[in-house]
Amino acid sequence: MKKAISILAIVSLITSFSFAQKKSDGLDTVSAKFGNTVSGNQMTKKSQFVFFEGNGTHAGLLCVGHSLTKHAPLKSIGWEFDWGMAATAKEKDYVHVLWNLMKQKYGDMPLCIAKAGYFERNFPQADKILPQHYTPARNFKAKWIVISIVDNVQPKMAKEHSFIKEYEKLVDFVNPDGKAKIIITTAWYPLKALNKDLIEFAKRRNITIVDIGKIYHQEGMKATGLWKHAGVASHPSDKGMKALAEAYFKALSQQK
Numbered sequence: 001m002k003k004a005i006s007i008l009a010i011v012s013l014i015t016s017f018s019f020a021q022k023k024s025d026g027l028d029t030v031s032a033k034f035g036n037t038v039s040g041n042q043m044t045k046k047s048q049f050v051f052f053e054g055n056g057t058h059a060g061l062l063c064v065g066h067s068l069t070k071h072a073p074l075k076s077i078g079w080e081f082d083w084g085m086a087a088t089a090k091e092k093d094y095v096h097v098l099w100n101l102m103k104q105k106y107g108d109m110p111l112c113i114a115k116a117g118y119f120e121r122n123f124p125q126a127d128k129i130l131p132q133h134y135t136p137a138r139n140f141k142a143k144w145i146v147i148s149i150v151d152n153v154q155p156k157m158a159k160e161h162s163f164i165k166e167y168e169k170l171v172d173f174v175n176p177d178g179k180a181k182i183i184i185t186t187a188w189y190p191l192k193a194l195n196k197d198l199i200e201f202a203k204r205r206n207i208t209i210v211d212i213g214k215i216y217h218q219e220g221m222k223a224t225g226l227w228k229h230a231g232v233a234s235h236p237s238d239k240g241m242k243a244l245a246e247a248y249f250k251a252l253s254q255q256k
Contacts, residue, residue, distance in 0.1 A: 060142060065114075
């Protein structure tokens with residue numbers, strides 16, 4: 001009898017855990033209430049977070065970001081590609097549009113993409129995970145850097161820990177000699193508290209910040225109706241990706 005009860009208890013525990021996982025999937029980010037129902041956990045499953053494209057191994061463009069920057073295929077939500085989410089082609093996501101604009105102005109250069117969803121989900125451990133997972137991005141010694149993250153921070157973690165304190169470590173880690181032309185962005189989704197922190201940080205550090213929330217609110221900038229999964233469709237459309245790239249290019253080009 002005791003053995004039967006123990007087995008039932010274990011089954012109940014496993015079932016409850018599985019249900020909790022399904023229930024929280026896609027609802028575990030500070031931006032979930034604004035339509036970002038693509039779970040932040042999906043961006044932390046693979047061990048590789050830094051990728052390179054183009055000719056050369058350093059001194060090019062570094063883009064540090066989340067699903068807007070690069071998201072691996074996820075069939076469960078109808079996303080079968082490996083580029084900036086909701087763009088209809090790799091060359092149409094903001095990273096590659098920006099890269100082409102940069103090459104047209106400054107000549108050929110390599111591209112480094114750092115998927116920072118893992119950092120967003122584990123930012124209190126910045127001292128450990130930055131050297132462990134993002135050293136290739138640091139060694140890239142970028143001349144131009146775009147950092148666009150915060151949307152996938154967990155609500156509870158945001159309340160209990162200072163995101164900006166650890167975010168600053170990320171900024172300094174990928175720009176070790178402080179010589180790169182760097183811009184940061186606000187959240188894509190309207191996250192007032194975290195956006196306020198980012199704006200104050202940018203002012204304190206004299207770093208250019210691009211308010212991409214203004215693009216989010218413009219008509220046609222989200223991929224609404226273009227993808228079945230609402231979370232995917234809440235990401236930038238091709239038009240939105242182009243607008244992001246042009247805003248970043250302008251901000252980087254204006255720096256002396």
